[in-house]
Amino acid sequence: MNRKLRELIVKSILLFCASSSLIFLAGIVIVLFTQGLPILKYVGIGEFLFGTHWYPTHEHAEFGILPMIYGSLIITLGALIFAAPLGILSALYIAEVAPFWLKEIMKPIVELLACIPSVVYGLFGVLLIAPIVQKLFNLPIGLTAFSAAIILGIMVLPTVTSIVEDALSSIPKEYKEAAFAVGATRWETMTRITLPAAASGISTALILGIGRAIGETMAILMVAGGSARIVLSFLKPVRAMTSTIAAEMAETVMGSEHYYALFGIAIVLFIMTLCFNFIADRISCQFHKKFTATR
Amino acid sequence: MSMETRAMSQALNTSLNIKSHVNHRKLIQKIGISILFLSLIITIFFLFIIVIFIAVRGTGVLNIEFLTAMPRKAMTQGGILPAILGTFYLSLGAVIFALPLGILTAIYLNEYAGANQLVRIIKMGINNLAGVPSIVFGLFGLAIFVKFFGFGVSLLSGSLTLAIMILPVIISTTVEALKSIPDSFREAGYGIGATKWQIVRGIILPAALPGILTGTILGIGRAAGETAPILFTAVTFFSRKLPKSILSEVQALPYHIYALVTEGTHPKEQIPIAYGSALVLLLLVLGLDLIAIIIRTRARKKKLW
Amino acid sequence: MRKLFILGVILSVGLFAQKLTIQGSTTVLPIAQYAAEVYMDNNPEADITIRGGGSGTGIAALIDGATDIADASRPMKTKEMKKAREKGVNPVANIIARDGIAVIVHPDNSLNEISKEDLKKIYTGEIAKWNKIGRGSGTIVVISRDAASGTFETFNKLALDKAKVTDGALMLVSNLEVARIVAQTPGAIGYVGLGYLSDEVKALKADGIIPSEETVRNETYPLARPLFMYTNGSPGGLAKDFIDFIMSKQGQKIVQEAGFVPVK
Numbered sequence: 039m040n041r042k043l044r045e046l047i048v049k050s051i052l053l054f055c056a057s058s059s060l061i062f063l064a065g066i067v068i069v070l071f072t073q074g075l076p077i078l079k080y081v082g083i084g085e086f087l088f089g090t091h092w093y094p095t096h097e098h099a100e101f102g103i104l105p106m107i108y109g110s111l112i113i114t115l116g117a118l119i120f121a122a123p124l125g126i127l128s129a130l131y132i133a134e135v136a137p138f139w140l141k142e143i144m145k146p147i148v149e150l151l152a153c154i155p156s157v158v159y160g161l162f163g164v165l166l167i168a169p170i171v172q173k174l175f176n177l178p179i180g181l182t183a184f185s186a187a188i189i190l191g192i193m194v195l196p197t198v199t200s201i202v203e204d205a206l207s208s209i210p211k212e213y214k215e216a217a218f219a220v221g222a223t224r225w226e227t228m229t230r231i232t233l234p235a236a237a238s239g240i241s242t243a244l245i246l247g248i249g250r251a252i253g254e255t256m257a258i259l260m261v262a263g264g265s266a267r268i269v270l271s272f273l274k275p276v277r278a279m280t281s282t283i284a285a286e287m288a289e290t291v292m293g294s295e296h297y298y299a300l301f302g303i304a305i306v307l308f309i310m311t312l313c314f315n316f317i318a319d320r321i322s323c324q325f326h327k328k329f330t331a332t333r
Numbered sequence: 334m335s336m337e338t339r340a341m342s343q344a345l346n347t348s349l350n351i352k353s354h355v356n357h358r359k360l361i362q363k364i365g366i367s368i369l370f371l372s373l374i375i376t377i378f379f380l381f382i383i384v385i386f387i388a389v390r391g392t393g394v395l396n397i398e399f400l401t402a403m404p405r406k407a408m409t410q411g412g413i414l415p416a417i418l419g420t421f422y423l424s425l426g427a428v429i430f431a432l433p434l435g436i437l438t439a440i441y442l443n444e445y446a447g448a449n450q451l452v453r454i455i456k457m458g459i460n461n462l463a464g465v466p467s468i469v470f471g472l473f474g475l476a477i478f479v480k481f482f483g484f485g486v487s488l489l490s491g492s493l494t495l496a497i498m499i500l501p502v503i504i505s506t507t508v509e510a511l512k513s514i515p516d517s518f519r520e521a522g523y524g525i526g527a528t529k530w531q532i533v534r535g536i537i538l539p540a541a542l543p544g545i546l547t548g549t550i551l552g553i554g555r556a557a558g559e560t561a562p563i564l565f566t567a568v569t570f571f572s573r574k575l576p577k578s579i580l581s582e583v584q585a586l587p588y589h590i591y592a593l594v595t596e597g598t599h600p601k602e603q604i605p606i607a608y609g610s611a612l613v614l615l616l617l618v619l620g621l622d623l624i625a626i627i628i629r630t631r632a633r634k635k636k637l638w
Numbered sequence: 639m640r641k642l643f644i645l646g647v648i649l650s651v652g653l654f655a656q657k658l659t660i661q662g663s664t665t666v667l668p669i670a671q672y673a674a675e676v677y678m679d680n681n682p683e684a685d686i687t688i689r690g691g692g693s694g695t696g697i698a699a700l701i702d703g704a705t706d707i708a709d710a711s712r713p714m715k716t717k718e719m720k721k722a723r724e725k726g727v728n729p730v731a732n733i734i735a736r737d738g739i740a741v742i743v744h745p746d747n748s749l750n751e752i753s754k755e756d757l758k759k760i761y762t763g764e765i766a767k768w769n770k771i772g773r774g775s776g777t778i779v780v781i782s783r784d785a786a787s788g789t790f791e792t793f794n795k796l797a798l799d800k801a802k803v804t805d806g807a808l809m810l811v812s813n814l815e816v817a818r819i820v821a822q823t824p825g826a827i828g829y830v831g832l833g834y835l836s837d838e839v840k841a842l843k844a845d846g847i848i849p850s851e852e853t854v855r856n857e858t859y860p861l862a863r864p865l866f867m868y869t870n871g872s873p874g875g876l877a878k879d880f881i882d883f884i885m886s887k888q889g890q891k892i893v894q895e896a897g898f899v900p901v902k
Contacts, residue, residue: 041528048530052441055434059504060458062497066465069476093802095785096794105805127372135366144373146626151380153551153622155558157587158611161594162383165604169822178779178825181808192379199376225362246464253466255561256591259811264784267805275808280468280561285811287472287565289664289692289786292480296786304472308465315464319457405675485704486689569689582687595812596664596690603814 070308074301077101086302092266094286094296101299105266107306109183109276113262114251116187116272117194122244124191125198132199133206134228145203152196160260163189168261177273181263184272189257194247201246205239205325206232238325245318249311255280279307384615391612394605400613409602413610415575419488419583420614422576423567424556426492427499432549434496435503436538442504443511444533463501467561470498474566489579491567498562499552506551510544511537543632550625554618560587586614656681658876661689662696662709663788664812665831666865668896669735670709673884676892684876693788700868701727706877708868711737711788732867734884736899738832738854739793739861740841742817744824749773751843754860757797760827763804768825780807781816781828789813792863793829797844829861833897854899865898 077086081101089102132144164181167188172180209232217227233240263275264285283300290296402412438459446452474494484490514537522532538545569582576583593607660670667690674686691699696708701722714722714729722729741757743749749771759765760778768774782803783790794800810816813830820828821838828839832849835841841849845860853859873881883889890900 045528045530049441049445052437052445055437056441056446056455058434059438059462059500060455062500063458063462063465065477066469066473069473070469073472073476091802091805093785095791096802097800124372124376127369128376131366131369131373135369146623146630147377147380149626150619150622151384153554153558153618154383155560155587155614155618157558157560157590158387158615159383161590161607161611162386164594166386172823178777179808179819179823181819192383195376195379223358223362225365226358229365249464253464253468255466255468256587260591260594264809264811265806266809269806277809280466283468283472284561284564285784285809286786287475288690289695289784291694291698294694301472304469308469311464311466312461315461319460569687582689595815596667600814600818 066308070301070305074298074303074305077295077298077302080295080298086299087306090268092282094299099295101295101302103279103282103299103303103306105268106277106279106282106303108268109262109266110252110278110280110307112183112272112276113186113190113258113278114248116183117190117251118244118248120187120191121195121198121247125195125243125247126202126240129199129202129206130228130233133203134224134232145200148196148199148203152200154193156193156254156256157260159189159193160257163257163261175273179263179275181261181275182273183262183276186258186262186276186278187272189261190251190254193254193257194251197250198243198247201243202236202240205236205243208239209235238321238328242318242322242325245314245321249314249318252314253280253307253311255284259284279303283307384619387608387611387615390605390608391610391615394609395612399609409599409606413586413589413606413613416584416586416589416610417613418575419568420557420586420617422488422583423491423495423563423585424553426488426579427495427556428549428553430493430496431500431503431552435500435548435552436507436545438500438504439507439511440533440537443508444529444537459501459504462497463505465498467498467559468564470494470562471565473497474562479566485580486565486567486569486582487580488567488576488583491563491583491585492579494562494566495556495559498559499555502552502555503548506548507541507545510541510548513544514540543628547625547629547632550621550628554621554625557621558587558614558618560585560591563588586610586617590614656684656876658684658686658707658880659689659705660686660707660709660867661691661699661705662707662868663693663711663865664690665711665737665789666709666735666867668833669865669884669893669898670707670867672896673880673889673892676888677880677883681879684880686880692786693791694786697729697868700729700870701725703727703870706869707873707880708866710866710868711863712791713864713866714868728871729868730870730872732869732873732881732885733864733901734867734881735865735890735893735901736854737863737865738849738859738899739789739796739829739863740832740835740849741797741827741829741844741861742820742835742839742841743827744820745838745840746824747774747840749842750840751846754797754845757844758799758801761798761803761807762801763806766806776825779823779826780804781819781823781826782807782809783813783816783829784809784811787811789829789831793861796861796863797829831897832899835897851894851899864901 086101086103088104089100090104091100091102092105093100132141136144163185168180168185171177171182171185213231213235214227217231258278259281262278262281264277264281265275266277283303287300290300399412400417401414403414405411442452471494474490478484478490478493479486518536518540519532522536563585567583568585568588590607590610593603670688674688678684678686693710693712696705696710697714697718699705700708741752756771761780765771766778768776768778810819813834816828817830817834817839820826832854847853847859849859854862867881869877890902893900
C-alpha cells in the first residue's frame with residue numbers, strides 16, 4: 039500500500055513537471071495578450087494590422103504594423119528561395135549518394151553550424167554581406183531585404199538540410215529496392231521515388247524553416263536596414279516585426295501606448311509562428327503514420 | 334514487397350521505357366548527382382565562410398589578456414572577462430533551472446504516461462514552446478521576471494528566461510535517450526519486484542546519462558549564444574565589477590558584440606574587439622556542441638543492446 | 639535571532655558599499671560610462687552601474703525610484719513632470735554637457751551646407767533625389783535614429799518642427815550605426831551627436847553655421863541641445879559626489895574626450 043502511495047506521489051510530481059511547458063506556454067499567451075491588447079484602446083484592430091504608418095512616438099501617433107508584417111514575410115520568402123533548393127539538394131546528396139564515412143562527417147557538421155549564434159551572423163552580414171550587395175547591384179545602400187534574406191537563408195540552411203535528410207532516410211528501403219529491381223538508375227530512383235515519397239517530410243522541414251526565419255531577431259535587426267515602408271523590391275531596406283520589438287522596447291516606457299503596440303506586434307508574431315508549427319506538426323504526423331504503416 | 338511498392342514499381346516500369354537509351358540515362362544521372370554534389374559544396378562553403386571570416390578577423394586581438402582582463406577606456410581597450418563570465422553564469426543558471434524540470438518531464442512522457450489526450454496536449458505544448466521566437470521569450474521575461482516578480486534586470490531574470498527557452502531542447506533529447514533504452518531493461522527490473530520509480534532511478538536514468546548529457550550541453554550552447562531573450566532581462570552595457578549576486582546585472586558575450594558594433598563613439602577600436610568577442614563566442618558554442626556530438630556518437634557506438 | 643543578526647550584517651554591508659545606478663539616454667551613455675570608470679578608479683568603494691535604455695526609460699525609472707540618476711538628452715515632458723509630482727518625486731535637472739546634432743553626408747558628397755528648409759523636405763520625403771537641391775545625382779538615402787530615441791526626438795523638434803519622417807527612412811538603433819552607414823553610403827544623409835563625427839563622414843553647415851564646440855557652446859548652432867542628469871531632489875550622497883565630479887575640471891575634460899561640449 040505504502041509503495042503504491044509512493045508511486046502515486048512520484049507520478050503526480052512528474053505530471054506536474056510535465057505540465058510546466060504547458061504552463062509556460064499559457065503564461066506567454068497571457069502576458070502577450072494582457073500587455074498587448076490594450077493597444078486596441080488607442081487604435082482599431084484594422085488600423086493596427088493593416089495601417090501602413092508606424093509613428094509610435096509622434097504627437098499624433100500612428101500604429102500601423104503592415105510594413106513590418108510585410109518586411110518579415112519578404113525576408114522569410116527570400117530566405118526560403120535561397121535555402122530550400124540548396125538544403126534539399128544537399129540533403130539528397132548526404133542521404134542518397136554520399137558514402138558512409140562522408141555521411142558520418144557531414145551530419146554533425148551541418149548540425150554544428152545550426153548552432154552559430156545569430157549575433158555572429160549579424161556581424162558577418164553587416165560587415166561583409168551588406169557592402170558586397172551594395173557594390174554588386176550598385177545600390178544606394180546595402181542594408182536591404184536581399185542581404186537579410188541571404189543571411190537568414192544561411193541561418194536556416196542547416197535546419198532545412200538536416201530535417202530533409204531525416205525525412206529521406208526514413209523512406210523504407212523496399213521503395214528503392216523496388217525501383218532498382220525494374221532497372222531504374224540511382225538518379226531515377228531518387229527523383230521519382232524517394233523525393234516524392236518524402237514530400238511531406240520536406241514540407242515539414244520548409245515550414246519549420248519558415249518558423250525559424252520569421253522569429254529571427256538580432257541578425258535581421260543588424261542587416262535589414264529598418265525602414266517601415268512597403269516597397270515591392272528585394273533591394274530596398276525593410277523592417278521586420280522582431281527587430282522593431284528589439285530596437286524599440288529597450289527605450290520604451292512601460293505602460294505607454296508604444297509599449298502596448300510592441301506587445302501587440304509580439305501577439306501577431308506569436309500567432310504566426312504558432313500556425314506554422316501547427317501545420318508542420320500535422321504534416322509530419324501524417325508522414326510518420328504513412329511509413330510506420332507500410333513498414 | 335507490399336501492394337503499394339509493387340504498384341509503384343509497375344508505374345516506374347512503364348514510365349522508364351527500360352530498353353531505350355541506357356547511356357542517355359546514365360548521363361542524366363551523372364549530371365544530376367554532380368548538381369547535388371555542387372549544392373552540398375555551396376552549402377558547406379556558405380557555412381564555413383562565416384567561421385573563417387570571424388576567425389581571420391578575430392584572431393588578431395585574441396590573447397590571454399583579452400580573455401582575462403576587464404574592459405578599459407569605455408570598452409575600447411582591455412579584455413572581455415565580465416562578458417565571458419556573464420555568459421557562463423547565465424547559461425549555468427538556465428541549465429540549473431531547466432535540467433531537473435526537463436528530465437522529470439521526459440521521464441513522465443516516456444515512462445509513465447500512456448497515450449491519452451493530456452499527453453498529446455503536453456507534447457504539442459512542448460513542440461510549440463520550441464517554436465516560440467526568442468524575442469517573445471524576452472518580452473515574457475521582461476513582463477514576468479523583471480517586472481511582476483520584481484527581480485529587475487538581473488542574472489536571475491535572464492537565467493529563468495533562458496531556462497524556459499532551452500526546456501524543449503532538454504526534454505526532447507532526454508526523451509530520445511530514454512526511448513533508445515530497450516524494454517528488456519525495464520522488464521528485468523519488474524522481474525526482481527522493483528517499483529517503476531526504482532527502475533527509473535536505478536536502471537533507466539544511468540543508462541540514459543550520455544543522452545541527457547548531450548541535451549544538457551546543447552542547451553548550454555543555445556543559451557550562451559542567444560541575445561534577444563536577455564536583451565531586456567539581464568544585460569547591461571557596462572559594468573566594471575563582476576556580478577556579485579544573482580540579482581546583479583551582467584554583461585554577456587552576444588550582447589557585448591552587438592553593443593560594440595552599435596554603441597559607443599570609437600568604432601575603430603571597438604570593431605576589432607567585437608570580432609574578438611565573436612570568435613570567443615563561436616569557439617565556445619561550437620566547442621560545446623562538438624563535445625555533445627562526440628558524447629552522443631560514442632554512446633551510440635558503445636551500446637551493447 | 640541569529641538569522642536576524644546575519645541579515646542585519648548583510649544589509650549594513652550593502653549600505654556601506656556605495657551603490658549608484660544610472661540609467662537613460664544612449665547619447666549620455668559614453669559620458670556616464672567614461673566618468674564612472676575614472677570615478678571608480680579614484681573611489682574604489684563606489685559601485686556604479688550604468689544602463690542605457692533611452693531618455694524616456696531613464697526618466698520613468700527615476701519616477702519609479704529604480705535609478706538614482708536619469709540621463710536624458712531632452713528636457714522632461716510636462717506629462718512626465720506631472721507623473722513625478724504625483725509620486726512625490728521632485729526631479730532636478732543638472733545640465734552636464736551640451737551636444738550639437740550634426741547633419742552628416744558621405745565625404746565624396748560635394749554638398750557643404752544645408753538649409754533647415756531643405757533638410758525638412760528631405761526628411762519628410764518631399765525631396766528624394768540629390769539633383770533637386772542641385773548636388774549630384776541619385777536617390778537620397780535618408781537615415782534616421784529609431785523613433786524611441788532622444789536624439790530622434792530632439793532632431794524631430796529642432797530640425798523638422800515635429801513633422802513626420804518619411805517612411806522610406808532607415809531607422810537605425812544608434813548613433814554609431816548611423817555614422818558607419820553614412821560613411822559607407824555615398825548617397826546617404828544622416829544625423830549624429832557631435833561625438834560621433836570623424837573624418838569618415840562630412841558634417842554640413844546648418845543654416846550657414848558649422849557644428850563645432852564653439853558654435854554649440856555659444857548657442858549659435860541651431861541643432862544643439864543640453865544633456866541632462868536628473869536626480870530626485872537636490873542630489874545627495876554618492877549621486878551628488880558623482881555629478882560634482884562630472885562638473886569638475888577633470889569631469890568636464892572627460893565630457894570633451896567623449897566628444898561632447900563642456901558646459902564650463
